[in-house]
Amino acid sequence: MLQDPSAETFSKQLLDIGDGKVAIDETGYVKLPTDFCTIADSQDTLIEQIFPDVHTQYINHEWLAERAILAAKNVDVDNLNLKIQMLLPGNLVSYKSIDTVCDDSEAVNFPTEF
Template structure:
């Protein structure tokens, strides 16, 4: 995911520091990654811009020796045949070994997944009897739903939370501009309509018992991006939660209200 300019800058810096004209100042550099996953993210760019930012488009690429890892250690440690099957199916898609339909879309195998007719049926399949089972943290920790678009995430979150007992509590973001002279150009209604990537929605609705996920590193490695928690208590400016995953599973923590200002707005 690193931009090629980052490595090119590192190359020049190491040459200067070590006073050596060899590549990276004669230092052996080990890189890890997979081009079948996420390429460098370039805001408001085209496909060509992303390819151009990739390491393969750099003059450094001709000096890279590729070493491949063949064993999926996560699957091997699980010792689950179904996980091995899914891993192989995903690699076949990445390697272009699956059939392409006339429409140009990938045609998945019939046994690739289970097709559900509606969102309600999906919720019942993943979270059966959630109104009673949500108090079982182990049961909650092994369940999650993914969606391609944020709008689908919001709809699913609201539907699942409505199945939990208790009332929804709304946490609204600060809707004033930093520069008071710009208030006329950015009315409150406009600020409330913004849904910025990597940030919670303007009106964040939560319930006791709702699973949540952190979007920022607050106190690594204890509280970092991706840590899953379940809400234990809701207060005006603080949320008390219980960690669901990792070595600190079961530990109670407090999340205060934190001002976050996007760098590109």
């Protein structure tokens, strides 16, 4: 989304909302521009609107880079990611990792960020 004019517009709109520069209607809610987001009646519909044919397009990195679904809570992001992953072909694989050194004498071989 780098150098994408629509991404720049969206970023400005978010900043304007955060800075209180957007009109508030009579109910006290922020009035969003009509082109602010994609409205969908379910997560499945939203996924299909943002990632149409993801089962074949997922290998196209440019196509993927042009798309994003934003969510306010990590639990919602996790749920959306899982639903999208389930649409992809292939077997589900889990990778495990650890953040400790098994042999204390080897600790000097790793940066402290490890």
